[in-house]
Amino acid sequence: MTRRWHPSLVIGLAGTAVFLTLALLSLVWTPYPIEEIDLASKFSGPSAQHWLGTDFFGRDLLSLVMAGTLTSFVVAAIAVAIGMLIGVPLGLAAAAWGGPVEWLLLRINDFLFAFPAIITAILITALFGPGAVNAMIAIGIFNIPVFARVARGGALSLKTLDYIGAARLAGMGNWEISLRHLLPNVASLVIVQATIQLALGILAEAGLSYVGLGTQPPATSLGLMLKDAQSLFLLHPWLSYVPGISIVLIVISLNLAGDGLRDMLDPRLKREGLANAAA
Amino acid sequence: MLLFFLRRFLGFAVTLAAAAAAVFLLLDRLPGDPAQFILGINASPDTVAALRSQLGLDLPLWQRFGDWFLALLHGDLGQSYTQSAPVAALIGERLWVTLPLAAVAMILSMAVGLPIGMLAARRRGSWLDTGLMLLAQMGIAVPNFWFGMLLVLLFSITLRWLPPGGFTPWQEDFWAALRGLALPSLALALPQAAILARVMRTALVDVQGADFIRTARAKGMTLGEAVWRHGVRNALVPILTILGLQFAFLIAGTVVVENVFYLPGLGRLIFTAISERDLVLVRGAVIILIAAVTASMFVVDLLYAAVDPRLRGGGRS
Numbered sequence: 192m193t194r195r196w197h198p199s200l201v202i203g204l205a206g207t208a209v210f211l212t213l214a215l216l217s218l219v220w221t222p223y224p225i226e227e228i229d230l231a232s233k234f235s236g237p238s239a240q241h242w243l244g245t246d247f248f249g250r251d252l253l254s255l256v257m258a259g260t261l262t263s264f265v266v267a268a269i270a271v272a273i274g275m276l277i278g279v280p281l282g283l284a285a286a287a288w289g290g291p292v293e294w295l296l297l298r299i300n301d302f303l304f305a306f307p308a309i310i311t312a313i314l315i316t317a318l319f320g321p322g323a324v325n326a327m328i329a330i331g332i333f334n335i336p337v338f339a340r341v342a343r344g345g346a347l348s349l350k351t352l353d354y355i356g357a358a359r360l361a362g363m364g365n366w367e368i369s370l371r372h373l374l375p376n377v378a379s380l381v382i383v384q385a386t387i388q389l390a391l392g393i394l395a396e397a398g399l400s401y402v403g404l405g406t407q408p409p410a411t412s413l414g415l416m417l418k419d420a421q422s423l424f425l426l427h428p429w430l431s432y433v434p435g436i437s438i439v440l441i442v443i444s445l446n447l448a449g450d451g452l453r454d455m456l457d458p459r460l461k462r463e464g465l466a467n468a469a470a
Numbered sequence: 471m472l473l474f475f476l477r478r479f480l481g482f483a484v485t486l487a488a489a490a491a492a493v494f495l496l497l498d499r500l501p502g503d504p505a506q507f508i509l510g511i512n513a514s515p516d517t518v519a520a521l522r523s524q525l526g527l528d529l530p531l532w533q534r535f536g537d538w539f540l541a542l543l544h545g546d547l548g549q550s551y552t553q554s555a556p557v558a559a560l561i562g563e564r565l566w567v568t569l570p571l572a573a574v575a576m577i578l579s580m581a582v583g584l585p586i587g588m589l590a591a592r593r594r595g596s597w598l599d600t601g602l603m604l605l606a607q608m609g610i611a612v613p614n615f616w617f618g619m620l621l622v623l624l625f626s627i628t629l630r631w632l633p634p635g636g637f638t639p640w641q642e643d644f645w646a647a648l649r650g651l652a653l654p655s656l657a658l659a660l661p662q663a664a665i666l667a668r669v670m671r672t673a674l675v676d677v678q679g680a681d682f683i684r685t686a687r688a689k690g691m692t693l694g695e696a697v698w699r700h701g702v703r704n705a706l707v708p709i710l711t712i713l714g715l716q717f718a719f720l721i722a723g724t725v726v727v728e729n730v731f732y733l734p735g736l737g738r739l740i741f742t743a744i745s746e747r748d749l750v751l752v753r754g755a756v757i758i759l760i761a762a763v764t765a766s767m768f769v770v771d772l773l774y775a776a777v778d779p780r781l782r783g784g785g786r787s
Contacts (some may be wrong), residue, residue: 301481305489305764307722310756314496317744317752390611397613398726402741417616421730424619425627425634435616442611 200451206444210437214264217257225254226409236429243433246416247423252433255411260437262323262412266405267392269327271385274334279381281335282342283373286350287365296343300336308333308395312404323412326405330395334388341384345377379456386449390442397438413438474775482768489760490542494535497753547754552746557754560739565758567637567735568728571651572720575658579716583663584709587670592694594675602667609664614723618657618730625653635732654731658723662716669712673705680704706777714770718763725759 217225228248236244243252285296311329319325349355349372358368393413399405400414401421408415416434424431522528529537541548547557590602626634632653638646677683678697686696725737732738736755743751 298481298484301485301767302488302492304767305485305760307719307759307763309722309725310759310763313725313740313744313752313756314493317747317749318496394611394613398615398723401613401615402726402729402737414613417613417619421619425623428623431616431619435613435620438613438616439608439611443607446607446610 197451197455199447200455203444203446203448203451206440207448210260210441210444211264213257214261217254217261221251221254221257223251223254225250225258225411227251244429246419246430247427252430255416256413256433256437259411259413259416259434260441262406262410263393263396263414263438263441266323266326266396266412267330267389270330270334270392270395271388273327273331274338274388275381275385278335278338278340279342279374279377282339282344283346283369283377284365285339285343286346287369287373293343296339300339303332303336306332309399309402309404312399316404321404321407323400323406323410326396326399329399329404330392333395334392337388338381338384341380342377345380346373349373349376383449383453383456386445386452390445390449393438393441393445471775475772478768478771481771482764486761486764487539489764490539490757491535493753493756493760494538497749498531498534542757547757548750550743550748550751552743552748553751557751560751561736561755561758564734564736564739566640567651567733568721568724568737571655571658571724571728571733571735572717574648574651574655575662575720575723576713576717578655578659579662579666579720580713582659583666584670586663586667588674590667590671591674591678594671599671603671606664606667609660610668612660614657614661615726615730617660618654618727621653621657622730635730637731637733650731650733654724654727654733657730658720658727662720665716666709666712669708670705673708674701677701677704703777707774710770710773710777714766714773717766721759721762721766 222242228250229245233245233247238244243256245251246255281296281299285293308326308329311332312325315325315329346369355368355372358372363371396405396412397414397417400412401418403418406412406415413434417431420427420430420434519528527534538548545558547561549555550557550560553560586602586606590599593599622634625632633650634653635650637650640647674697678693678701680701682700683693683696686700687693691699724735725740727733728735728737729741736759740752740755743749743755
C-alpha cells in the first residue's frame with residue numbers, strides 16, 4: 192500500500208534534517224574553531240567571512256550555532272530516550288495488569304508530574320553542581336509520565352479487542368501480550384509523542400542553560416548562547432537573534448514533523464497531540 | 471460528590487507528602503557537613519559538634535525527617551543560614567511577585583488563546599484558520615525567555631512604553647507594580663496562548679462531528695447555536711487538562727523569566743540560595759513550587775467533575 196506523504200511531515204523532516212546535518216557536521220568541521228577568539232572582528236554583522244557575524248569575543252556565530260545545535264539535540268534526544276525506556280514499559284504494565292499494579296503506577300505518574308524539569312534541575316544542581324547531564328536527567332524524568340500516559344492510553348483502547356482476548360485464551364501471559372501485541376500497536380503513538388517531546392526538550396534545554404542549570408562553558412548550546420547574549424542584547428540584539436531563531440526553526444520543524452506523522456499514521460488520532468505540550 | 475472530593479484530596483496529600491520526602495532525602499545525601507560549612511574550616515571540632523546537635527544533625531534520619539515534616543505542616547520551613555531569616559518569610563515575600571506574575575500570564579493566555587481557537591474552528595479550512603494556526607505553531611516554538619528579551623527591545627527600548635525590568639513593591643505603587651509585570655507575563659503567556667488556541671480549535675472541530683450536534687441541528691438549530699449550547703461544555707474537558715498543566719508550568723516558568731526582567735521573585739531567591747549553598751532555603755522553595763504544581767492538578771481534577779458529571783465516579787485516565 193502506498194501512502195501519500197503528508198506535507199507537514201515533508202517540511203518538518205526537511206527542516207530537522209538541515210539542522211541535524213549542520214549539528215553533525217560540527218563534529219568534523221566548523222567554518223572557524225568555536226573557541227577561536229578574534230577580538231579585532233568582534234560584533235561584526237553577517238559578512239562573507241562570517242556568514243552569521245561574530246560575538247563579543249569575535250567567535251564565529253555560525254560555528255557556535257552548529258556546535259550548539261548538536262548539544263541541544265543530544266540533550267533532548269537522551270531525555271526522550273530516558274522517558275521512553277522507563278515510561279513506555281510503565282504504561283504498558285499499567286494497562287496489561289490493571290488493578291493494584293495500575294493504581295500504583297498511576298500514583299507514581301502523579302508523583303513524577305509534580306517535578307517539572309526546572310525543579311528537578313534545581314535539585315540536581317544543588318546536589319552536584321550544574322552541567323548538561325543535569326538537563327538530560329531533569330527533562331528525562333519529566334518525560335517518563337508523559338510516555339507512560341501515552342502508552343497506557345493506547346494500550347487500554349486495544350485491550351478490549353478480540354485478538355487480545357484470543358491471545359489470552361491461547362494462554363499468553365501479561366508479559367507476552369504486552370510485548371507481542373500491545374507494544375507494536377502503541378509504537379506509532381510513542382513515535383509521534385517522541386517527536387513532540389524532542390521539540391519540548393530543545394526548548395527546555397535552552398531554558399535550563401539560560402538560567403545556568405544546564406550546559407556549561409566551554410561547551411556551547413543554543414540556550415547558553417542566549418545566556419551569553421543577555422547582557423549585551425540591548426546594544427547588540429543580533430547576538431540573541433541567531434540562536435533564538437535557530438531554536439524556533441528547529442522546534443517548528445520537529446512539531447510539523449510530529450503533526451504530519453500523526454495525521455499520516457492514524458487520522459483518528461488528530462485529537463490527542465498537544466495534551467502534553469504545556470511544558 | 472463528597473467521596474469524590476475526599477478521594478482526590480487524599481491523592482493530592484499523598485503525592486505532596488511523597489514529593490516532600492523525596493526532596494528531603496535527596497538534599498540530605500549532600501556531601502559535606504552543614505555545620506562545618508556554616509562555621510568555616512577553622513572551627514574547632516567541639517564547636518562543630520555543638521552546632522550539629524543544636525541543628526539536630528546528630529539525630530537519626532527518620533527523626534530529622536519527622537521533625538522537619540511536622541514543622542512543614544505548621545508552615546515552618548526552617549531557618550536560612552545565609553539570610554538569617556525564617557525561610558517561610560523569605561518565600562512569602564517573593565510569592566508576592568511570582569504568584570501575580572503567573573496569574574496575570576494565565577489570564578492573558580486565556581484571553582488571547584481561547585478566542586483565537588474559537589475563531590479558527592469557526593472558519594475551519596479558510597485562510598484565516600491556516601494563518602492563525604501557523605501563528606500558533608510559531609508561538610509554541612518561541613522560548614519564552616527569548617520572547618521576553620524581544621519584548622524589552624520593542625516596548626522598553628524602541629517605544630519606551632514599559633520598564634525593561636525591576637519591580638516596584640505593590641504597597642508602594644500598585645500600578646507601577648502591575649506595569650512591571652506586564653512584559654514578563656506577556657512573555658510567559660505567549661507559548662501557553664498558542665497551545666490553548668490549538669487545543670481549543672481541535673476540541674471544537676471534534677465536537678462539530680459529534681452525534682449530539684447532528685441531533686441538535688436536526689432539531690433546527692444552526693451549527694453555531696448547537697456548538698455554543700452543547701459543544702463548548704464538551705470541549706472544556708481537554709481545555710481544562712491543558713489549563714491545569716499550564717498553571718503548573720507557568721509557575722515553573724516564572725523561575726526562568728524572572729531572570730530576564732530582574733524580578734525579585736521565587737526564582738531569583740532559588741538561584742541566590744544555590745550559589746550560596748543555602749540548602750534549607752533551596753529545599754523550602756522547591757517544596758513550595760511542588761505544592762503549587764500539585765495543587766493546580768488537584769483543582770483541575772475538581773473542575774473536571776464540575777464540568778463533566780460522568781467523571782465523578784471513576785478515576786481520571
